[in-house]
Amino acid sequence: MKKFTKLTSAVVPLNIENIDTDQIIPARFLKATTREGFGENLFRDWRYENDNQPKADFVMNNPTYSGQVLVAGKNFGCGSSREHAAWAIQDAGFDAVISSFFADIFKGNALNNGLLPIQVSDEFLAQIFNAVDSNPKSALEVDLENQTVTIVETGAQESFEINPYKKSCLINGYDDIDFILAQKELIAEFEQAK
Amino acid sequence: MSKTLVEKIWDAHVVKSEEGFPDILYIDTHLIHEVTSPQAFDGLRKRGLPVLRPKQTVATADHNVPTLNQLLPIKEELSRYQVDMLTKNCAEFGVELYGLGHPFQGIVHVIGPELGITLPGKTMVCGDSHTSTHGAFGAIAFGIGTSQVEQVFATQCLLQSKPKTMKIEVNGELGKGVGAKDIILYIIAKISAAGGTGYFIEYAGSAIEALSMEARMTICNMSIEMGARGGLIAPDQTTFDYIKGREFAPAGEEWDKALAYWKTLYSDVDAKFDSVLTFDAADIAPMITYGTNPGMGMGIQEHIPATGAQPEKEKLSYQKALDYMGFDDDSSLIGKPVDYVFIGSCTNSRIEDLREVADFVKDKHKADNVTVWIVPGSKQVEQQAKNEGLDKIFEAAGFQLREPGCSACLGMNEDKIPAGKYCVSTSNRNFEGRQGQNARTLLASPLTAAAAAVTGKITDVRDLLEKA
DSSP: OOOOOEEEEEEEEEOOSSOBHHHHSOGGGTTOSSSSSGGGGTTHHHHBOTTSOBOTTSGGGOTTOOOSEEEEOSSBTBSOOOTHHHHHHHHTTOSEEEESOBOHHHHHHHHTTTOEEEEOOHHHHHHHHHHHHHOTTOEEEEETTTTEEEETTTOOEEEOOOOHHHHHHHHHTOOHHHHHHTTTHHHHHHHHHO | OOOOHHHHHHHTTEEEOOTTSOEEEEOSEEEEOTTTSHHHHHHHHHHTOOOSOGGGEEEEOOTTOOSSSTTSOOSSHHHHHHHHHHHHHHHHHTOEEEOTTOTTOBOHHHHHHHTTOOOTTOEEEESSGGGGGGGGGSOEEEEOOHHHHHHHHHHSEEEEOOOEEEEEEEESOOOTTOOHHHHHHHHHHHHOTTTTTTEEEEEESHHHHTSOHHHHHHHHHGGGGGTOSEEEOOOOHHHHHHHTTOTTSOOTHHHHHHHHHHTTOSOOTTOOOSEEEEEEGGGOOOEEEOSSSTTOEEETTSBOOOGGGSOGGGHHHHHHHHHHHTOOTTOBOTTOBOSEEEEOTTTSOSHHHHHHHHHHHTTOOOOTTOEEEEOOSBHHHHHHHHHTTHHHHHHHHTOEEOOSSSGGGTTOSSOOOOTTOEEEESSSOOOTTTTSTTOEEEEOOHHHHHHHHHHSBOOOHHHHHHHO
């Protein structure tokens, strides 16, 4: 799994609430049988016209905005469990997603791929959007070790929560299968006791 | 110590619990399908691992299959490749597959219960968010991502933090023309598309207890639409009667043993829930959605809430949803013409749904402006419908009865609603583009969908029932 420790980057702001995984990657792109290449269809129907022309008003088509951090409104990643959503975001070059609220399954999928979901307060999310509004190049610093996110320009900082086990997985690049298989004998014991 | 039903089942499946770590939770049954499994099988190959317990794994092809001429080779190349890949993977790893042409094939959440694979007290997962459907039997059932599919393949376990618990009680009697779908759309509209996040929900109360198993499945199915990991209902005589005699259900002594255990599966009287909500069944009208998430629903006679009445920071997203749907705020949907009616999906494609629709449309015909698709949940449902002559009723009404699959619920196969068209759908999601690019979805019950099919417009089904 991809490791994550620290990053400083400008952000791509997407101030919309309840962004579901059908918007992140529409079902018609789920026919692929590998994990690669979903990035080009990330937010496909918001990003492109039917004739594949980029929609000028969508943030990812605006060269003013770039960066490894996607910032979105609350309840990000709701709906379908498709992990393709996390793969698409990562494949498009993002390493972290910030929102004031994440849907459970998306959050788990992101963590299992080394894409860091950062849940901040509504107030801090508004501060990020404001900072990017006034200066699109406004950068964020994300520090996983210390569990902080900082708006570099203003120095405003907030801590975020993350399960300590998942944190160590991200920092070290371990995944859950490595963790469970290391204690495989417990599974057989459980099955026998059942 | 008193426990909730979720806690009883969870605790019985914990392989290891350690402070600071998620629990290692044992999974009894793993359901898989063609869309979210290929990358997981690939992962096993890369690690050189087998499927640890292939006999606890069941596969079917449902998301990406055609619903006409299923026995012919799939036309679309990528879809054919994906379905072939499932066949190949199942053969290589020793997993039972109910693929196209098999009499047990169907939507994964329809076949589990009808085959007696879904049982009270089990832990069940699937790479599909509507796995919560199986909770109707008093099982812990939830959707997972593909990395977790690989995890269950490799270990028959999942690392999971114990969820918070919520009890939703619905008491009293439902009105005429109001069913399980209306109950769940009502609850979601009340608590929002995110109101259940982090929770496992136990549905209870006299209105829930009075429901059939199939209706209970409709309720549990949509738990994810309020963000909940799962939903479940304590098993009772209705549950036991449904399971008895099914293909893979326990029989003989095994049945007696299982039944004795199942009877212990209820929340203790003084068990503590993290949240409790109570609703009155009499307040629930036939429901319909007007927006682009399942929380944007209302009683069919109500007006779409005003944009001005929304919280300030939600106004933009709210108005964006209404613009997508082509609806004005503070307006009624009654009489609004519709183009398509889709009766199907893991929410409402079981035999009772088809019977209810057939009973309503008997001696009626669809309106000229509407295309109606009925997609049964499984081969067994399809066969049963034919045995009962429902196919003849649908044909006479101008409804097209197709073959089983997820179909227009997610528009992955060719069953798509064209851009700009309105579809009254018995499925579970009204997201932008869910049923096809720029398609507009209105979620409703099978009865409300049937009423729209017959009149060609949004109709309060109660008006038609009263005339009958």
